[in-house]
Amino acid sequence: xxxxxRKAKILEAVVLDYIETAEPxxxxxxxxxxxxxxxSATIRNEMADLEEMGLIEQPHTSAGRVPSEAGYRxxxxxxxxxxxxxEEAKQLITGQIRAKREQxxxxxRDSMKMLAEVTNCxxxxxxxxxxxxxxxxxxxxPVEPGKALMVIIMEDDKIENRFLEIPESMTKEDLDxxxxxxxxxxxxxxxxxxxxxxxxxxxxxxxxxxQVVDCALEMLSSILGIQNKDKKIYLGGGLNMLxxxxxxxxxxxxxxxxxLEQEEVLTQIMAADDNETGIxxxxxxxxxxxxxxxxxxxxxxxxxKGETVGKVGLIGPTRMDYATAVSMLNTMALTLEEAYQESx
Amino acid sequence: xxxxxRKAKILEAVVLDYIETAEPxxxxxxxxxxxxxxxSATIRNEMADLEEMGLIEQPHTSAGRVPSEAGYRxxxxxxxxxxxxxEEAKQLITGQIRAKREQxxxxxRDSMKMLAEVTNCxxxxxxxxxxxxxxxxxxxxPVEPGKALMVIIMEDDKIENRFLEIPESMTKEDLDxxxxxxxxxxxxxxxxxxxxxxxxxxxxxxxxxxQVVDCALEMLSSILGIQNKDKKIYLGGGLNMLxxxxxxxxxxxxxxxxxLEQEEVLTQIMAADDNETGIxxxxxxxxxxxxxxxxxxxxxxxxxKGETVGKVGLIGPTRMDYATAVSMLNTMALTLEEAYQESx
DNA sequence: TGTTAGCACTCTATCACCTTGAGTGCTAAC
DNA sequence: GTTAGCACTCAAGGTGATAGAGTGCTAACA
Numbered sequence: 135x136x137x138x139x140r141k142a143k144i145l146e147a148v149v150l151d152y153i154e155t156a157e158p159x160x161x162x163x164x165x166x167x168x169x170x171x172x173x174s175a176t177i178r179n180e181m182a183d184l185e186e187m188g189l190i191e192q193p194h195t196s197a198g199r200v201p202s203e204a205g206y207r208x209x210x211x212x213x214x215x216x217x218x219x220x221e222e223a224k225q226l227i228t229g230q231i232r233a234k235r236e237q238x239x240x241x242x243r244d245s246m247k248m249l250a251e252v253t254n255c256x257x258x259x260x261x262x263x264x265x266x267x268x269x270x271x272x273x274x275x276p277v278e279p280g281k282a283l284m285v286i287i288m289e290d291d292k293i294e295n296r297f298l299e300i301p302e303s304m305t306k307e308d309l310d311x312x313x314x315x316x317x318x319x320x321x322x323x324x325x326x327x328x329x330x331x332x333x334x335x336x337x338x339x340x341x342x343x344x345q346v347v348d349c350a351l352e353m354l355s356s357i358l359g360i361q362n363k364d365k366k367i368y369l370g371g372g373l374n375m376l377x378x379x380x381x382x383x384x385x386x387x388x389x390x391x392x393x394l395e396q397e398e399v400l401t402q403i404m405a406a407d408d409n410e411t412g413i414x415x416x417x418x419x420x421x422x423x424x425x426x427x428x429x430x431x432x433x434x435x436x437x438x439k440g441e442t443v444g445k446v447g448l449i450g451p452t453r454m455d456y457a458t459a460v461s462m463l464n465t466m467a468l469t470l471e472e473a474y475q476e477s478x
Numbered sequence: 479x480x481x482x483x484r485k486a487k488i489l490e491a492v493v494l495d496y497i498e499t500a501e502p503x504x505x506x507x508x509x510x511x512x513x514x515x516x517x518s519a520t521i522r523n524e525m526a527d528l529e530e531m532g533l534i535e536q537p538h539t540s541a542g543r544v545p546s547e548a549g550y551r552x553x554x555x556x557x558x559x560x561x562x563x564x565e566e567a568k569q570l571i572t573g574q575i576r577a578k579r580e581q582x583x584x585x586x587r588d589s590m591k592m593l594a595e596v597t598n599c600x601x602x603x604x605x606x607x608x609x610x611x612x613x614x615x616x617x618x619x620p621v622e623p624g625k626a627l628m629v630i631i632m633e634d635d636k637i638e639n640r641f642l643e644i645p646e647s648m649t650k651e652d653l654d655x656x657x658x659x660x661x662x663x664x665x666x667x668x669x670x671x672x673x674x675x676x677x678x679x680x681x682x683x684x685x686x687x688x689q690v691v692d693c694a695l696e697m698l699s700s701i702l703g704i705q706n707k708d709k710k711i712y713l714g715g716g717l718n719m720l721x722x723x724x725x726x727x728x729x730x731x732x733x734x735x736x737x738l739e740q741e742e743v744l745t746q747i748m749a750a751d752d753n754e755t756g757i758x759x760x761x762x763x764x765x766x767x768x769x770x771x772x773x774x775x776x777x778x779x780x781x782x783k784g785e786t787v788g789k790v791g792l793i794g795p796t797r798m799d800y801a802t803a804v805s806m807l808n809t810m811a812l813t814l815e816e817a818y819q820e821s822x
Numbered sequence: 823t824g825t826t827a828g829c830a831c832t833c834t835a836t837c838a839c840c841t842t843g844a845g846t847g848c849t850a851a852c
Numbered sequence: 853g854t855t856a857g858c859a860c861t862c863a864a865g866g867t868g869a870t871a872g873a874g875t876g877c878t879a880a881c882a
Contacts, residue, residue, distance in 0.1 A: 160845055175855050178846065196845050196862040273619050277631060285629050285639075287621060293639045295629075373739070376732040384728055388720040395717070504874055519826050522875065540833040540874050 149209045158198030203418040228469045250371025255450030257370040274309040393425035407433040434467035493553045502542030547762040572813045594715025599794030601714040618653040737769035751777040778811035
């Protein structure tokens with residue numbers, strides 16, 4: 135069976151109409167609504183072919199046609215108009231990101247929420263564990279006798295705070311010294327690269343503060359090393375799923391949303407991007423994650439200096455507006471890259 | 479119409495059975511399941527009275543009875559066994575809170591989640607704006623040329639981080655000086671108490687760093703003063719609602735959950751506690767918040783040194799297990815108070 | 823006087839059944 | 853190759869009958 139241009143147009147019509155209405159699309163609808171210049175009977179014949187090719191399917195005999203996963207795939211790969219995007223929505227996102235950059239984290243959260251609203255999907259933001267795992271600056275601050283605050287600034291300006299118990303006798307100067315030693319020796323290193331002799335060096339110079347250093351190092355390593363355990367993941371617009379007609383069944387929604395609250399599942403989903411550059415679209419079961427086998431996932435990497443620093447993902451029903459979703463996500467990733475570049 | 483002890487027992491049976499089964503309760507069910515020593519006919523007569531008193535109602539003629547809001551009210555006020563609580567669940571919560579206290583914020587979030595799970599309700603934690611609005615310690619840290627990190631520790635050990643642009647020429651010593659001046663003058667003060675002469679004093683001593691100080695003060699005041707704008711609210715177990723049979727309708731759930739994502743609504747809900755001490759139970763429309771008129775809300779204050787520092791709330795269907803909910807919430811509030819007390 | 827058994831009554835939930843309409847596939851004519 | 857026409861299929865929606873849960877009332881009972 136050959137795929138000619140008329141078949142393609144009919145497939146496109148089926149996809150677009152189904153995305154819009156969420157109802158199976160009949161031959162009559164297509165012949166009336168989309169101007170193909172042929173009658174519904176002809177379209178019926180073509181649709182029978184498309185069904186044979188596995189691109190569309192019928193929920194039951196007397197219903198219209200619905201795109202299959204393969205059909206969506208064909209649409210996304212060959213038919214979709216990739217630049218089709220609402221300019222205002224685009225502005226909204228870029229504006230959002232460029233504004234108030236001083237509040238670390240807030241910006242990401244807000245942008246994710248906005249992207250979710252515009253696309254009516256759920257968004258995931260994930261910072262890559264390759265990045266942010268090296269130390270930029272560590273400082274111990276005396277808070278009150280016996281208590282200090284450890285402030286850790288990562289290479290990507292993320293910040294962690296931990297309280298630390300210290301001997302009452304330690305002064306601000308002692309803490310400064312400890313901070314300095316740790317900074318000098320560990321700045322820019324990943325936890326894997328800590329070497330015995332570096333650590334020995336720190337301890338040797340700080341034998342009397344050994345207990346504090348030990349505790350601080352332990353916290354530090356847990357933050358830098360086991361990043362994936364408390365890797366920052368932002369989720370936006372989880373409730374958007376509830377408006378989709380495919381999720382009118384409560385238990386289905388519940389299972390899905392509960393899955394999305396589990397970091398393992400999110401990590402698995404986001405790991406599904408195969409081409410390192412640009413945008414990956416996974417339709418239905420393609421993601422390989424059982425919990426979202428009825429959803430499509432779109433993932434964008436964003437890079438700084440050629441290295442992937444994070445991913446933005448969009449999760450929605452298979453019947454989602456791929457054109458808008460892809461271009462919005464693309465905009466988002468580009469603006470984030472730009473913002474990162476500037477702030478470096 | 480008098481409320482005698484048998485009527486009370488029947489009302490209690492209706493409430494308990496309805497809480498358990500979510501189905502209207504018939505006279506036969508009560509006579510068989512709850513050992514009242516009278517026949518279903520007698521119970522029917524009593525139920526007719528209870529209905530006349532407005533404490534129970536019938537969805538339709540041939541259905542059993544369901545407690546009215548007034549019925550729940552009566553149950554909560556006079557019948558409920560307040561110490562009825564599963565000891566293990568209690569242990570779970572207190573254990574959770576007492577553990578790993580060094581990770582500020584995390585503990586609260588986790589405890590909320592757990593409380594939500596145990597009660598199968600949604601939980602809200604809200605830190606009162608009276609508290610946490612005074613400065614304990616401020617420190618400016620040099621990050622890289624032209625950039626500093628402002629670390630702010632509040633009186634309740636909450637921490638805020640903000641990046642600050644500074645003149646490239648400023649040294650660590652300059653920043654220390656600025657930090658010290660701000661600390662000396664503003665520690666322990668609320669933003670309302672900042673006085674012109676105090677600020678003048680800071681500026682006079684730091685004329686050459688005026689720009690930086692200005693910027694820092696602005697951020698500081700926005701953090702301390704307009705606390706309610708970014709007041710920390712933790713929400714836990716929002717999805718629990720989805721398991722309740724009263725929320726099998728998706729649009730209903732969606733509206734509710736979307737309301738609960740709005741801080742104004744949460745603030746309104748949590749403002750509904752009238753008795754300053756102990757626990758408030760608002761049943762259905764009693765909360766006065768339209769969005770949760772089909773839910774009940776239970777609110778607990780927790781205090782340190784006689785002053786309310788925060789509230790914990792529980793939101794669930796009107797048909798909720800009040801006894802367990804109240805005592806769990808109570809446990810939670812007490813343990814939090816205890817934890818705060820210790821850490822002060 | 824309070825309690826109970828018995829019975830008629832009411833209303834919902836459920837199922838089978840039918841009708842309707844959307845949509846198809848096939849065929850014959852263009 | 854295209855199209856009009858027609859028989860066919862199937863889900864959705866409406867109707868009517870039935871079963872079952874629960875009530876209220878009445879008369880008998882202790």
